Amino acid sequence: MDSLAEALLSGATPEELNRHPVPDEYIAAHISAADVGMFDGVADKDVRKSIRVGKVPMPELAPDEVLVAVMASSINFNTVWSATFEPLPTFNFLKRYARLGGFAARHDRPYQVIGSDAAGVVVRAGAGVSRWGTGDHVVVSCIQVDDHEPATHADSMVSENQRAWGYETNFGGLAHYAVVKASQLIAKPAHLTWEEAGSNMLTASTSYRMLIGDKGARIKLGDIVLVWGATGGLGAFAVQMVRSAGGIPVGVVSSEAKAAAARALGCEAVVNRAEIGLDGDPTPEKTIEQGKRLGKIIRREVGEDPHVVFDYVGRATFGISVFVVRRGGTVVTCGSSTGYTHEYDNRYLWMNSKRILGCHAANLHEQAECSRLFGLGKVSPILSGVHSLAETGEAARLVQTNQHMGKIGVLCMAPREGLGVTDPELREKIGAARLNPLRKL
Structure with a gap:
């Protein structure tokens, strides 16, 4: 381990950290x-x-960037996409980014450091960084995002860059380290451990934008929400x-073990996808039959059809x-x-005035609001396991083969x-027993 990392883990002050070389x-x-x-031609693309x-x-x-000593990260499905080179190799993205020139050219390398979550400590800040x-x-x-692009200041998720x-x-x-723009940073919730904080932002903030934010479904008290892959x-x-x-979550899961987990998370009703015959490639006839079956179960359990369907399965x-919304x-x-x-019968969309809404990740304000919910104890981390950095491949394999629940954390520099908890009183107030409900299962 390098001297900067050793100093950080030994509790060095910011002044001392700045004296150690990167x-x-x-x-x-x-x-x-x-x-x-x-x-190519391989059935099992083992990450x-x-x-x-x-x-x-x-x-x-770069002047607008910081170097973060990463204490913990997590596996997301885009880690699997990167490692299987599908739907296309991510090196194509890096080459396209590098064409912008300047500091962007650094990204085109014969390797790519992967991972889209992190919690850690700032150990260097570029000359143009004032907030951190x-x-x-x-x-x-x-x-x-490119904060020089006008669209970024309306909603960065619709900006071109x-x-x-x-x-x-x-x-x-x-x-162990990550290079990020200063405009990517949010203060870590003080009551969470490194591995808890490092497992939340990508998926939690995406769910926030989809359901709560003003660019999403904007659910309200009493709304019935069907959640695939609950x-x-x-x-x-x-x-x-x-x-x-204040809504009514109805979860769809793939096993009885996951059904128990969905109830622990707060689902008022849980449907095993075997009950609706969800297997094989969808056909128009199968889709309608499956929809009728699912709708009947939902009405039996909660009395009404769902106001919102949360779908990332595809x-x-x-x-x-x-059909079912x-x-x-x-x-x-x-x-x-x-x-x-995706294939669907458009009659059920247009004749019933339904909407399809696309959401991608979340802008910084939405992410900060989502992080605030963790600080209030309204949302809890959902770790089901934690691996070492050396075991990243094994951790990603669990996600690739759907053998996990919630999030799989990865300890990076944290030993x-x-x-990482700096507010134990808040942790006690929120209740440590409420955190990571899936891990207890």
């Missing part, structure tokens, strides 16, 4: 451009074969937000979502883990779990 190399989970094509953990060169810091400084405890937004950090950029969070990284946060907003479920209701989507080409 290392020339650091340890990171990364993928290699030389491996693109390794899974353990493509994710490497080792030393990479330290990049130069060495020693600050932060969590990192998953979105990088927003990028998913650690997926469409280099130098991501599954590493124990996944997105779904588990969605269930909590619906419950905290091709396998989207036609059912459009009530007249005037909204289907909100942020992804397509089972396929991007063990349970560190």
Whole structure:
């Protein structure tokens, strides 16, 4: 471990940290451009074969950037996409970004440090950074934006140059250090451990935008919300937000174990997808039958059709979502883990005045508001397991094969779990027993 890291872990002051040099190399989970094509014609694209953990060169810091010593990160599904080089190799994103020139050119390298979540400590700030400084405890937004672009100041998620950090950029969070724009930083919730704080922002803030924010479905007291994959990284946060907003969450899961977890999260009703015959490729006839079956179960359990359907599953479920949501209701989507080409019967959309709403990640204000909910104890982390940085491939494999619930955390520079709490009184007030409900299962 380098001297800067050793000083940080020994409790050095910001002044002392600034006296230690930034290392020339650091340890990171990364993928290699030389491996693109390794899974061509392979049925099981095992991410353990493509994710490497080792030393990479330290990049130069731009004036508007900070260097964060990453204490903990987590696995998101975009980590799986990166490591399988699908739907296209992320090195294409890096080359496109590099064409902008200047500091952007650094991102085009024969490797990519992956990971779109992080919690850690600022150890250097660029000359143009005034809000953040060495020693600050932060969590990192998953979105990088160009704050010189006018659209960014209305809603950065519709700006042309927003990028998913650690997926469409280099130098991501599954590493000892991460290079991020200062405009990505949010103060770390003081009552959370590093691994708890490092597992939230991408999925929690996406769920916030989809359900709570003014760009999303804007659920209200009494709304029935159907949540596909209710124990996944997105779904588990969605269930909590619906419950905290006074709504009625109805979860769809894939096993009885996950059904128990969904109830623990707050689902008022839980549907095992086997009950609706959700298997194989959807056809128009199957979709209508499955929708009728699901609608009957929901009405039996909660009395009405859902006002909102929360769908990130994609091709396998989207036609059912459009069918099952009530007249005037909204289907909100942020992804397509089972396929991007969706088919649905448009009669059930237009003749019933339904809406389809697309959401992608969240802007910085939405992320800050989401983080505030953690500080208030309205939303809890959903860790189900924590791995070391060396085990990043194994952790990503769990997500790839859907053998996880909630979020899988990764300790980066933190030597063990349970560190990073700077407000133990708040943790006690919120109740440590309420945190990570999935891990207890």
